[in-house]
Each structure stands twice: as structure tokens, then as C-alpha cells.
Amino acid sequence: MGRILALDYGTKRTGVAVTDELKMIASGLKTVETLELLNFLNTYFQDENVERVLVGEPKRMNDMPSESEVHIQEFLKKFSEMFPEMPLERVDERFTSKMAVQTMIDSGLKKKKRRDKALVDEISATIILQTWLYK
Structure with missing residues (x-):
């Protein structure tokens, strides 16, 4: 069995999350x-x-793509060229950053740690993955 990997793509950094092999x-x-x-x-x-x-x-x-979609499309083209056999899916990521920050607050992280954008991106990727897993 393979893992599912999720990306919260950003122009500077990308959050990565993954499932266990049982998904x-x-x-x-x-x-x-x-x-x-x-x-x-x-x-x-x-x-x-990794299977997907x-x-x-x-x-x-209003369901229109955000301005960052242009950059994601460039990445998706390169990804498909480099990994043509890897299945790829898109998952609506609205509010994931806000949910990530709220998760950090709820877990008791100090304000200084909540400013860590890399951690927000990683948590956002996890939320994207959870959204797909539990749909």
C-alpha cells in the first residue's frame, strides 16, 4: 500500500503532509x-x-481561482513532466491557513511559534490531506 502526499504550494515554501501506509x-x-x-x-x-x-x-x-493559481499551474506542468505516472488531484484549500493558525492556538502554542510561517504551511498541508481522506 502506498502513502498519499499533500502539498500546500507557495511561491517561497511548500508545506508537505503524508499519510501512513494504511491511509x-x-x-x-x-x-x-x-x-x-x-x-x-x-x-x-x-x-x-507514494500512490497519489x-x-x-x-x-x-466566488469560486474563482486565486492569483497564486498561475504559479501552481506552472508547478503542475513541471510535476507532470517529471512524474508522468504519478496520479495528481486538486483539493480546495480555502481557509486552511486560518484553520492552521486556529489549530496552533488550540494546541497552546505560544504566539512566537504561531508566527512560524513554515509551520503554518505544514499544518495547512495536513488539513488539505485530512479534507481528502475524510470526504
């Missing part, structure tokens, strides 16, 4: 500098059995 638990893996993302994925796919990748789809409240 029951979603866990934050790390945050990767976006310029290194394809290299990271290449190494990860060699080391782990989820990429957050940022939308506005």
Missing part, C-alpha cells in the same frame, strides 16, 4: 523551499511508496 492518519512531514520541491519529491518518491499526490487549490469565495 488512516495524516501527519505534517515538513516544509520545503519551493525552489527545492521537485528535487525533494524525487528523493521522497524513491524512498517511499494532492495539491491545494486556492479559490476565492
Whole structure:
């Protein structure tokens, strides 16, 4: 059985989350500098059995794509060229950053730690993955 990997893509850094092999638990893996993302994925796919990748789809409240979608489309094209056999799905990521910050507050993280954008991205990727798992 393979894992499901989720990405909260950003122009500077990308949050990464992954399931266990039974696809029951979603866990934050790390945050990767976006310029290194394809290299990271290449190494990860060699080391782990990944059966599907989820990429957050940022939308506005009127269901139109957000301005960051242009950058995501560029990434998706490169991803598909580099990993043509890897199934890829999009998952609505509206409010994931706000949910991530609220999760940090609820878990008792200090204000200084909640300012860590890399941690917010990792938690956002986990929320994207949970959204897909529990739909």
C-alpha cells in the first residue's frame, strides 16, 4: 500500500503532509523551499511508496481561482513532466491557513511559534490531506 502526499504550494515554501501506509492518519512531514520541491519529491518518491499526490487549490469565495493559481499551474506542468505516472488531484484549500493558525492556538502554542510561517504551511498541508481522506 502506498502513502498519499499533500502539498500546500507557495511561491517561497511548500508545506508537505503524508499519510501512513494504511491511509488512516495524516501527519505534517515538513516544509520545503519551493525552489527545492521537485528535487525533494524525487528523493521522497524513491524512498517511499507514494500512490497519489494532492495539491491545494486556492479559490476565492466566488469560486474563482486565486492569483497564486498561475504559479501552481506552472508547478503542475513541471510535476507532470517529471512524474508522468504519478496520479495528481486538486483539493480546495480555502481557509486552511486560518484553520492552521486556529489549530496552533488550540494546541497552546505560544504566539512566537504561531508566527512560524513554515509551520503554518505544514499544518495547512495536513488539513488539505485530512479534507481528502475524510470526504
